[in-house]
Amino acid sequence: MKHIVLLNPKGGCGKTTIATHLAVYASTMGLRVALADHDKQQSSHDWLKSRPRRCADIAAIAAYDGVSLEGEFDVMIHDMPGAAVSTAHSIASVCDKLIIPITPSPIDIKAALRLWVTLSNNGWLDNTSMNIGVIANRVKANTKYLKTFDSFLTRTGLPRIATLRDTQNYIKSLDAGLTLFDLPPGRVANDLAQWQPIMEWTGLFDLEDEELLSMMGLEDDVQPSDDKFVSLESMNYEQQQEEDAMDEYSGELG
Numbered sequence: 575m576k577h578i579v580l581l582n583p584k585g586g587c588g589k590t591t592i593a594t595h596l597a598v599y600a601s602t603m604g605l606r607v608a609l610a611d612h613d614k615q616q617s618s619h620d621w622l623k624s625r626p627r628r629c630a631d632i633a634a635i636a637a638y639d640g641v642s643l644e645g646e647f648d649v650m651i652h653d654m655p656g657a658a659v660s661t662a663h664s665i666a667s668v669c670d671k672l673i674i675p676i677t678p679s680p681i682d683i684k685a686a687l688r689l690w691v692t693l694s695n696n697g698w699l700d701n702t703s704m705n706i707g708v709i710a711n712r713v714k715a716n717t718k719y720l721k722t723f724d725s726f727l728t729r730t731g732l733p734r735i736a737t738l739r740d741t742q743n744y745i746k747s748l749d750a751g752l753t754l755f756d757l758p759p760g761r762v763a764n765d766l767a768q769w770q771p772i773m774e775w776t777g778l779f780d781l782e783d784e785e786l787l788s789m790m791g792l793e794d795d796v797q798p799s800d801d802k803f804v805s806l807e808s809m810n811y812e813q814q815q816e817e818d819a820m821d822e823y824s825g826e827l828g
């Protein structure tokens with residue numbers, strides 16, 4: 575079983591959002607998936623309970639209650655709490671892929687630097703069987719802090735595996751017990767494209783598989799976004815259009 579862990583003591587950086595998305599994606603790929611919620615706030619579990627019945631099956635593991643991390647699964651996604659890293663030591667030994675979501679703001683970058691020092695002091699960075707990658711999350715158009723963020727990456731040597739923009743699509747879909755992967759791909763194609771490198775890095779996605787690409791609406795003409803955002807005005811316009819479509823879809827869901 576592969577273990578993918580979402581870790582960053584900084585609250586609100588996107589651990590639950592990314593954990594739920596990975597769980598749905600892996601499940602729709604036909605993998606047996608467990609979502610282990612280590613956070614006493616139980617956000618992942620609340621989201622799982624709110625999921626429409628027709629959606630892909632994901633097993634819930636109440637790790638916050640000490641439930642054991644066992645079972646016949648292909649992949650287990652761990653949603654860690656916004657708390658001290660010491661709470662995560664027990665899973666360091668099983669972790670294959672450690673994902674650190676970071677919002678590129680000065681305060682979050684400083685906290686991430688502390689996290690990196692803690693991981694280093696505790697030997698996480700020496701564990702050669704674990705890959706560590708960073709996701710820049712909630713990235714706003716033309717943000718000036720990406721340079722600071724990139725300096726952080728250079729200093730720590732951590733790779734940025736993806737950049738996810740700041741969009742209400744995440745907030746609205748999670749509120750409906752869904753993720754972007756549960757929506758018609760055409761409605762959120764730009765955002766899905768930003769997930770492509772994450773799937774590649776986690777090994778959940780085969781970039782050579784053209785059938786998968788077209789299933790996700792990720793044909794050749796939609797490339798993963800990089801940091802060279804279009805102008806703020808056109809991005810806002812595009813975003814507004816997508817959010818209107820999302821509102822319409824949420825309305826259809828009731």
Ligand SMILES: Nc1ncnc2c1ncn2[C@@H]1O[C@H](COP(=O)(O)OP(=O)(O)OP(=O)(O)O)[C@@H](O)[C@H]1O
Nearest residue numbers: 585586587588589590591656712739740741744745
């Ligand atoms: N890319 C994004 N764009 C817009 N909103 C986002 C994005 N990612 C996450 N959010 C929103 O930010 C808030 C915090 O995200 P989330 O709950 O995933 O963070 P977390 O790291 O799990 O927080 P905690 O440490 O409190 O558990 C949520 O309301 C979520 O919907």
Ligand SMILES: [Mg+2]
Nearest residue numbers: 589590613617
């Ligand atoms: Mg959370």
